[in-house]
Amino acid sequence: MVGYAFMGATHSHAWRTVPRVFDLPLVPRMVALAGRNEANARAAADRLGWESVETDWRALVARDDVGLVDIVTPGDSHAEIAIAALEAGKHVLCEKPLANTVAEAEAMTAAAERAAERGVRAMVGFSYRRVPAITFARDLVQSGRLGTIHHVRAQYLQDWIVDPEFPLVWRLQKEHAGSGSLGDLGAHIIDMAQFITGDRITGVSGLTETFVKERPLPTASSGLSASGSSERGQVTVDDAALFLARFGGGAVGSFEATRFASGRKNAMRIEINGSAGSIAFDFESMNELQFHDHSIDADSAGFRRILVTEPTHPYMDAWWPPGHIIGYEHTFIHQARDLLTDIATSQAPAPSFADGLQVQRVLEAVERSASGDSSWTAVDAAAG
Numbered sequence: 001m002v003g004y005a006f007m008g009a010t011h012s013h014a015w016r017t018v019p020r021v022f023d024l025p026l027v028p029r030m031v032a033l034a035g036r037n038e039a040n041a042r043a044a045a046d047r048l049g050w051e052s053v054e055t056d057w058r059a060l061v062a063r064d065d066v067g068l069v070d071i072v073t074p075g076d077s078h079a080e081i082a083i084a085a086l087e088a089g090k091h092v093l094c095e096k097p098l099a100n101t102v103a104e105a106e107a108m109t110a111a112a113e114r115a116a117e118r119g120v121r122a123m124v125g126f127s128y129r130r131v132p133a134i135t136f137a138r139d140l141v142q143s144g145r146l147g148t149i150h151h152v153r154a155q156y157l158q159d160w161i162v163d164p165e166f167p168l169v170w171r172l173q174k175e176h177a178g179s180g181s182l183g184d185l186g187a188h189i190i191d192m193a194q195f196i197t198g199d200r201i202t203g204v205s206g207l208t209e210t211f212v213k214e215r216p217l218p219t220a221s222s223g224l225s226a227s228g229s230s231e232r233g234q235v236t237v238d239d240a241a242l243f244l245a246r247f248g249g250g251a252v253g254s255f256e257a258t259r260f261a262s263g264r265k266n267a268m269r270i271e272i273n274g275s276a277g278s279i280a281f282d283f284e285s286m287n288e289l290q291f292h293d294h295s296i297d298a299d300s301a302g303f304r305r306i307l308v309t310e311p312t313h314p315y316m317d318a319w320w321p322p323g324h325i326i327g328y329e330h331t332f333i334h335q336a337r338d339l340l341t342d343i344a345t346s347q348a349p350a351p352s353f354a355d356g357l358q359v360q361r362v363l364e365a366v367e368r369s370a371s372g373d374s375s376w377t378a379v380d381a382a383a384g
Contacts, residue, residue, distance in 0.1 A: 002034045002057045002081055003072035004044035007095050011070055011125075012048035014332035021318050022337045025344035028068075034060040061085045068343070071095060074176045075183070079104035082122070082353075086115040091343055092122045093335075097187040097363065098356030100178030102380070105353070105360040112353040123339050123349035124356035126191040128268065130334035132326070133289040135314035136306075137272070137279045138196045140291065147276030147294075152193050152245075152253035154270040156185035157261035161212070161239065168215040168233040180237030182208060183363055185268075186257035190359050191351065192270055193255075196279075199247040200358060203378050206243030206366035210235055211260055243366045278303070287325040 001008060001015075012030070019027045033050035034057040035041030041053045054060040057077075061069060061084050069085040071078055071094040078099050085092050092112070099105040112122035128134060140146060158181075161172070170176040171184060194200055217231045240258035247253060261267070268283035280290035280303065290303040309325060311317040315334045319326055342349040361380045369377040 001030075001032075001050065001070040001072060002060065002077075004033055004035050004041060004048065005072070007072035007125075008033075008044065009048060010127075010329060010332045011072055011093075011336075012050070013329050014336040015070075016049050017329075018333050018336040018340070021333060024337065024340050026340045028336070028340065031065050032060050032063060057081055058084065061088050061090060066090060068093065068339075074170050075100040075178045076176045079108050082108050083111040086111045086120055086122060089115075089118065089120055091120055091339075093125055093339055094122070094353075094356075095125045096191070096356065096359070097178065097183045098124050098353060098360055100183075102357070102360050102364045105357040109353040109357045116348065119346060121339070121343050121347075121349050122353050123335075123342075124351050124353055125335060126188065126195075126351050126355075126359075127331040127335050128188055128192055128283070129195050129351065130315065130331040130338070131283070131286055132314045132316055133281055133286060133306075133308040134192060134196065136308050137281060137289055138198070139314070140277075140279060141196055141272070141274075142198060145277055145291075145293070146272065146274030146279065149197050149199065149247070149249060149251040149272060149274045151273040152197060152247070152251055152270070153255075154189035154193050154253070155256045155267065156181075156189050156258075156269075157256070157264035157267040158185065158259045159262045159264050161259045162262050164212045165216060167218045168235065169218060172215065172235045172237055173233075174236040177237055179363065179367065180208075180210070180235075180239055180241070181257040181259050182238050182241035182366060184257075185259070186241050186255060186366070187359050187363060188268060189255055189257065189270065190362050191355070192268075193253060193272075194355075194358070195351070196270070196272060197247065197249070197251065199249040199251065201245045201253070201362050201379055202248045202381070203246045203376055204243045204362065204365045204369055205374050205376050206241065206369040207374050208238035208241045208367070208370040210237070211239045238370075241366060241370070243369065245362075286328070 015028045032052045033045040034054040068091040214232045242256045245253040271280040278292040289306045292303045365377045365379045
């Protein structure tokens with residue numbers, strides 16, 4: 001694994017746990033963790049369960065005892081690491097968004113396609129696909145329970161940078177993160193909408209806003225800053241992004257991503273309305289799916305709550321008795337299970353790098369639209 005912060009902890013937990021929960025055709029061995037600071041990387045490796053440390057990701061990729069490289073670094077390093085790993089014959093799991101630019105995502109997708117000819121697999125980490133309720137929602141759509149899809153409305157709301165004295169961390173710098181709430185949060189709801197509907201966004205009209213233009217610089221020791229620090233730097237990404245969308249199948253959509261929704265911690269929501277019914281989901285109630293069957297008589301129709309914990313629901317046969325809920329970390333365990341199974345059975349993993357490229361093209365179209373007058377902007381149809 002390259003990197004070891006927030007996503008590093010979640011991925012490590014998944015690699016440690018997945019063989020203890022699922023019967024797997026391959027069992028992961030957590031061989032090496034890479035980080036630039038040897039002392040910090042060693043402390044993380046000891047805490048997270050990795051056997052050894054490398055201070056250069058190139059050394060990790062070159063190791064004969066490494067068969068899969070898990071990339072959890074900021075987006076500006078994804079392309080270089082992923083392409084090198086694939087060319088070295090290593091399977092790759094790369095966190096979302098796939099890259100910082102369409103050009104990088106295209107290069108990564110091309111490398112993944114070349115590697116696939118040699119049996120090497122690549123997956124992009126849109127872990128919310130592995131929420132059982134989300135996968136079940138997709139099953140409902142695919143089985144025709146919603147009929148023709150008309151509306152998609154999605155939100156991802158957080159509030160962790162409302163304080164103007166919150167420091168200028170890497171997620172607020174375009175050269176490292178690519179974009180702000182658009183790529184960090186918007187990428188998730190774009191992928192989720194396309195995954196559930198089985199349809200692609202073909203055009204957008206967007207706007208973005210940065211509410212706090214400057215922030216205190218982090219201290220070298222802690223990565224955080226003291227409130228009221230006189231040293232400040234420019235915020236170069238969006239704080240909020242909103243856009244309208246059209247899907248290839250005729251549905252229309254509205255999307256909102258912000259890190260300025262005070263009181264909302266991780267409110268990722270989606271509602272999909274079709275001719276025969278609707279579904280609604282909120283990640284802060286992640287074990288539940290709201291479902292409306294429009295064929296029921298009007299006097300008894302309406303949304304009903306489905307608790308997605310039955311052993312017949314996606315992934316749930318490995319967990320607890322019905323009604324015993326699971327949490328955020330389980331999505332990464334499911335992701336690890338699916339990737340290991342795909343590698344062992346020579347299947348193409350999903351979401352693929354081509355899927356990540358499609359999301360990147362939507363992000364880029366929103367940025368182009370927002371940089372002008374929010375005019376209608378086509379999403380490049382050349383995605384894989």
